Amino acid sequence: MTPYPFDAPASQALLERALAVTPGGVNSPVRAFRAVGGTPRFMASGAGPYLTDVDGREYVDLVGSWGPMILGHRHPAVVEAVQAAVADGFSFGTPSENEVRLCEEIVARVEPVEQVRLVSSGTEATMSAIRLARGYTGRSLVVKFAGCYHGHVDSLLAQAGSGVATFALPDSAGVPKEMAAETIVLPYNDLAAVEQAFAAQGAEIAAVITEASPGNMGVVPPAPGFTEGLRRITAAHGALLISDEVMTGFRCSAAGWYGLEGPYDAGAPDLFTFGKVMGGGFPAAAFGGRADVMALLAPVGPVYQAGTLSGNPVATAAGRATLEQCTPALYARLDEAADALTAALRDELGRAGVPHTIQRAGSMFSVFFRDGAVTDYDGARAQHVPAFGAFFHSMLSQGVYLPPSAFESWFVSGAHDDAAVDRVVSAVPAAAAAAAEAFATIDS
Ligand SMILES: Cc1ncc(COP(=O)(O)O)c(C=O)c1O
Numbered sequence: 001m002t003p004y005p006f007d008a009p010a011s012q013a014l015l016e017r018a019l020a021v022t023p024g025g026v027n028s029p030v031r032a033f034r035a036v037g038g039t040p041r042f043m044a045s046g047a048g049p050y051l052t053d054v055d056g057r058e059y060v061d062l063v064g065s066w067g068p069m070i071l072g073h074r075h076p077a078v079v080e081a082v083q084a085a086v087a088d089g090f091s092f093g094t095p096s097e098n099e100v101r102l103c104e105e106i107v108a109r110v111e112p113v114e115q116v117r118l119v120s121s122g123t124e125a126t127m128s129a130i131r132l133a134r135g136y137t138g139r140s141l142v143v144k145f146a147g148c149y150h151g152h153v154d155s156l157l158a159q160a161g162s163g164v165a166t167f168a169l170p171d172s173a174g175v176p177k178e179m180a181a182e183t184i185v186l187p188y189n190d191l192a193a194v195e196q197a198f199a200a201q202g203a204e205i206a207a208v209i210t211e212a213s214p215g216n217m218g219v220v221p222p223a224p225g226f227t228e229g230l231r232r233i234t235a236a237h238g239a240l241l242i243s244d245e246v247m248t249g250f251r252c253s254a255a256g257w258y259g260l261e262g263p264y265d266a267g268a269p270d271l272f273t274f275g276k277v278m279g280g281g282f283p284a285a286a287f288g289g290r291a292d293v294m295a296l297l298a299p300v301g302p303v304y305q306a307g308t309l310s311g312n313p314v315a316t317a318a319g320r321a322t323l324e325q326c327t328p329a330l331y332a333r334l335d336e337a338a339d340a341l342t343a344a345l346r347d348e349l350g351r352a353g354v355p356h357t358i359q360r361a362g363s364m365f366s367v368f369f370r371d372g373a374v375t376d377y378d379g380a381r382a383q384h385v386p387a388f389g390a391f392f393h394s395m396l397s398q399g400v401y402l403p404p405s406a407f408e409s410w411f412v413s414g415a416h417d418d419a420a421v422d423r424v425v426s427a428v429p430a431a432a433a434a435a436a437e438a439f440a441t442i443d444s
């Protein structure tokens with residue numbers, strides 16, 4: 001493993017201990033630095049837009065815990081809500097008011113969502129939505145798109161984005177072939193491919209699941225009319241449309257990606273999945289949608305779905321307090337910070353002669369180290385990955401924490417003030433020079 005570029009004894013010692021007791025030293029693969037080389041930083045604390053590692057080094061955080069930290073770290077309103085909830089008890093295994101309040105907030109924000117069920121992770125949300133769609137339609141096939149990631153659900157790990165893309169895996173070992181055969185993987189943004197799949201097997205397809213605006217192959221927004229087309233085709237064949245807003249939900253706007261692109265003339269998606277922001281950094285996620293579909297869930301209907309910690313009072317208090325801060329002013333600030341960062345990236349990468357494309361979905365953005373628009377997974381993979389690695393390490397050594405992968409979205413928070421943005425901007429020229437050098441010297 002590449003040594004730290006500077007002395008980081010506390011991180012190194014922790015890494016050695018972690019490697020002994022957990023595979024790869026990490027509890028989620030994307031946290032490892034395998035794709036960029038080097039060793040991961042162990043973080044000790046976060047405050048506003050900053051993370052501090054166990055060696056006392058501070059970074060401007062552009063990962064935001066992979067999306068949830070939309071207010072930055074330790075926002076006082078969330079700290080207060082969590083402390084109040086903890087004082088009342090940790091988990092009751094009964095219904096409680098905090099979960100009702102969070103469900104009400106979600107239903108109020110996303111117009112087509114009439115009912116929700118709370119779970120503890122995005123993976124549970126998509127897994128349960130798929131089961132519900134199968135129960136509703138009595139069919140078993142599911143269509144997903146290459147480069148989209150919907151958590152580590154067996155049937156959805158085919159040509160998945162995020163860590164599966166980062167580590168260049170075609171899919172995951174351990175998924176039975178019968179399970180994989182239930183999934184039809186199509187190229188993103190290709191309605192003709194969807195039409196063909198439905199023409200061939202439409203009567204057996206339970207659902208199409210799509211990231212509302214994909215952020216797990218880098219940021220690849222839907223082409224105009226793509227989502228609407230999915231709605232039209234699924235409705236014509238009696239299949240459900242599941243919009244995965246785990247990453248975009250309450251992030252791209254108060255009503256997520258749907259708030260930017262919907263309502264669609266062809267009708268709303270039947271089911272939505274949420275996570276990340278709605279838990280405010282705690283384990284809370286949800287799926288929801290049409291009341292007549294949700295009515296199939298136990299205890300009302302025959303589709304079983306459950307969870308010991310679902311609707312946990314502390315997690316739901318954090319989520320509700322976070323959503324309460326997700327005001328128009330917050331979204332305006334996220335956009336401003338993303339504007340400033342993407343402009344600086346464009347200028348400096350251009351000046352350094354580095355081929356690049358910057359794509360955005362609301363305030364989510366990422367840089368592809370290649371020229372030209374990226375519309376699907378093949379396009380995302382056709383970038384110069386070593387240039388990203390060089391860029392990443394230069395930024396890291398200058399105190400900017402980016403996702404350690406060329407296939408992930410970058411996130412800003414409402415706490416990214418001008419001082420934090422300026423710190424990132426001032427690091428970009430040297431990182432752009434490092435990327436230019438990688439282009440010149442390393443084959444992609
Ligand atoms: C779009 C999308 N869906 C689902 C998931 C799975 O969520 P979790 O990691 O909470 O299981 C993620 C991220 O991990 C995601 O980005």
Ligand SMILES: NCC(=O)CCC(=O)O
Nearest residue numbers: 028030066162215216408
């Ligand atoms: N965009 C990637 C993720 O959000 C996944 C985080 C994880 O798996 O830890």
